[in-house]
Amino acid sequence: MAIELTMVRMKVAILRHSWKGAQAGLVATGATGGVLLAAGTIYLGGWDADLFGAACAIWMLGWILGPVVAGGGDETLRPEYFTLLGLRPRRLATGLLTAAFIGVAPLISLLALSGLVVAGARLGPAAVLTALPAMVLQVAVFVLLSKVAVAVMGIALRSRVGAVGAGLINGAILAALGQCWVFVMAFGGSGGIPAGLVRALPSGWGLAAVEAAGSGDGMGAAAALARMAALIVVLLVAWAALLTRRTGYAQASARDRRPMRATTREGGVVSKELRTWSRDLLRTHQLTFSLAYGLTFGAAPLVLGWDGMLAWAGPIFVTMATAMSANLYGADGTALWLTLMTPGASDVRGRQLAWLLTVGPVALVLTAVLTALAGASWPLLLATVVALTGGGAGLVPLVSVYALVPGSDPHRRTGNPLRVGEDGAAVGLVYGMLLLSVLTAAPAVLVALWSGWAGVAAGLVTGGLCYWGFGRLAERRLRTHGPELLEIMRTGRRPSGGMSFKMPDLPQPQKTIVTICLTLGAIPLFPQGILAGMFLANGSSVKSWFLALYMPPGLRWPTAVFMMLLGLSMYGAGVWIPLRLRRRLAREAAPAPAPLPGA
Template sequence: MAVALTMAQMKVAVLRHSFHGGRAQTAATGAVLGVLFAAGTVYLAFAGPDLLAAGYAVWMLGWMLGPVFMGGGDETLRPEYFSLLGLPSRRLAAGLLVAAFVGVAPLVSLTALLGLLVAGVRLGPANALLAVPAMVLQLAVFVLLSKVSVALVGLALRSRLGAVASGVLNGAILAALGQIWVFFWAFGETGVPSAVWYLPSGWGLRAVQGDWRALAALAVLGLLLLGAWAALLGRRAGATRPSARGRRPMTAATVNGAIVAKELRTWSRDLVRNHQLTFALSYGVCFAASPLILGWDGMLPYAGPIFIVMAAAMAANLYGTDGTALWLTLMTPGVSDVRGRQLAWLSAQAPVAIVITLAFTAITGGPWPLMLALLPALLGGATGLVPLISVYGLVPGTDPHRRSGNPLRTSEDDGGLTGLAYLALALVLLTGVPAGLAALWFGWAGVAVGVVTGVLFAWGFGLLAERRLRSHGPELLETMRTGRRPRPTARSRFDELSKTKKAITWWCFGFGAIPLFPQGVVAAVFVSNDMLRHTWFLATYMPSGLRYPVAAAFIVLGLAMYGTGLWTLKPRSAG
């Protein structure tokens, strides 16, 4: 018990000294959004037990899959830190479990689990008393499922076969969740599936309803997961062995060719990159192929474009994943590192994207102009944006040779990595808009537009990234070496704002795209195509006379948010 309390105190001390600047803003934003989702979950307790059970199933999947896709989860206290203490695996796991309850995510999840207490109060005093241990055990199961999931994927990433298999599986799971409506429709589920009551996420609610066996099952599952995590921690202690298999030597006639060869060798040997590549491919194929269950193949050709966008999101921190190796580039004059990385990234991703796009478009018989226009446009946009985003929004990463026993943990700033991924998703999608519109309006002329815009995006964004790397290379190296960004010599307009105005500006620019694009523009397109009651697009659930007005209101709201952000940043006259 003393070890567990000490680890919890260590976690509190680390968090207290690490939440500042951009990291504090990211944590605060995540906490606010989490509390909103938690409040919505508690509201489901009043709407009905089926909906509440479904809500907790979503929370469980978030705990299991979120850390796998977003940097390996919270590892403020790494098991490696305590390797010299000689603690037994079970004792170490128990201590780390107690420390895992300290943080924003567990507190937000505990808030969501208040729905169990609400459900218990509505049933009676005895049920309300049962809700308290049910909440604790349910949260423990959530946390342990997260730890075991990350540990299993980390173990898989120690071999190439495991990295590929886990990438395929994770991509398929995330794609299935994104297309869950397809499976509901296919199996005739018009309401909440009955299966949510049999998942571990529903056992707490069953216990509150008077099923004592569910409470005992939660306790037993928690103990089993704790034992599994302890065993996996013991396996984690062994470092990943470097491959001793012979490799052909890298040969290059020029220094730029050497960069391409080095990057291609990295793409073939780095198991994390193997995992990311197969994840993006699996996600694109499974997401586009899911409607085949309903007999509709119209989405199949989009597997290639989806793969490109997801692959760009996975590589958005390209320079950050190299760690301090940037000094090699800075000390080699006359080298266009950006161009070499662009060519290597294109060489690794383009053949896959081209093959699946052409194959799936041939299967469905079209639309050929649209697909052939989007393919070069998105490839060029991604090729230019990947290095550009990386050098402007670089998140300090861990040197590859110093990675912990959790290979997914390539950076200490999960929020920063997630932000870069979402930024890359949005920007790469925008690069395909001109070609896509031209193909829809003018047919085959869109292909020429796609080729031209793709070349311009790759060349222009690459040029900006190269200039940034040359002008700010030492600062980027210092950021990766220390984990802190150098203080700017000149204060920007944003730095001069008060804390309140900074928060307003950050929220307007950070979340203005949500009402503008998905809830506004995309929802209006769905309504025009009679795609009603579609996932989270509010306008599709409105009565017929309110669908377009609701979509228009969201567009106005998004534009107003961006306008407010720009107005706040506008310099004020001295008078």
């Protein structure tokens, strides 16, 4: 146990020194949301066993998919740190697993699974006693499934076929979770959630053990607990084998050696970027992830026989591809020095054109085919996808140079290719880019709703302006702050000068307000505002959980618009409060004016 305890102490020490400033704010925000979700899960444990089992399945999927979306999961202790100690793979895996239970996520999951105790309280003392070990075993299953999923993903991303397959699967599953209301309504219309299914999944074995103990079936309860223990052993052995593959990983070289034939600076950048999009397995994964997400999100309502979302798969694909490209320069690492040493390299314009050539044709074909199949509004869809594509081509370089997140050089990536940075700032960048991307399309959408085909012209204009204007701003930033950007990527630290975007520490009440606004602002803006407006524009009869669709006809559009304004106001407040404090602190720190002579 010496190695295990040492790793636990290392994890505790690292977390104690890292939870400061912005990182502490992110942890507090995530913990607040997690506690709220855990409270809801506990409530389901005392109300409906089937729904509680379904909630446990969602927690399991969150553990499996969360690290994929969040950039590789918890990498506080990396296997590479211990390669020179000569530890056997199973010993290393056991130590890392023990340390993995130290953190906010496992504690919140354990809190959510205390719903097993609540469920057992309705069935008797034996069920309550069974729930206690079931909670611990269930959390161990979740953590190990997460570790194995990340390790398998790391191996998959070492081949082009694996990167494509992983992107398709992850995008489809995450989009299905985003459209879970569809499946809830479908199950509700066919007799409810299948009880056998939620108990057959590993996430439901703890519930099965509690219910067996409550009904007097001691052997059944013991068998369910034994299944979880056996699964833990199997996953631990599998993870140990995957760790061996990871620590012995060697980067594969590219096979395609065709020479570039570009004759201009911009053409050279375009050729280089197009090859990067086709060869960099991380970019391949991100692109296929975006495509699968858009298709699945748009096609999910077909389960209910409604095709109103199908044609929107193209715009959703563009929005997600824009968000996944938000840290374009950071993902390339210190290769920026090549651009800085080549004056007039047209790097930004070349990257913009390459991004358009990679994303644009797929988006246009996807939108045209699905719009024809669904019989949706051609002006609205074309205006949206054109505006989003032009806006994305402008936002990608702009955001990646103004809010750059330091990333590992591609040739120095760890055995976990999903971990391209040292913190979770890239995840926040993705969410911010989703909002910015939608805003670039808003004018064209409004014109298309108002006057049809004029919206396409508006989309071309706004998309072109975003492409030209944002690209010009990115070029200027790269030219004037290129050395600072290179220093950030080389060291991971921002200089104390003009490149610092760190917000000041807020008083606790204001910090709570900012956290709530930035965390919950997406709910009124996107589902209750923008998505509800799309439903209204398409004349959909599906109400689901959209407040505007339950209002009287004369109040539906005002409600949707109010929700959009509310969401924008929350985001605005979340940004304005720290900026106001920063300006006030700057004024207080400014030197006082010299007194007038004779005063």
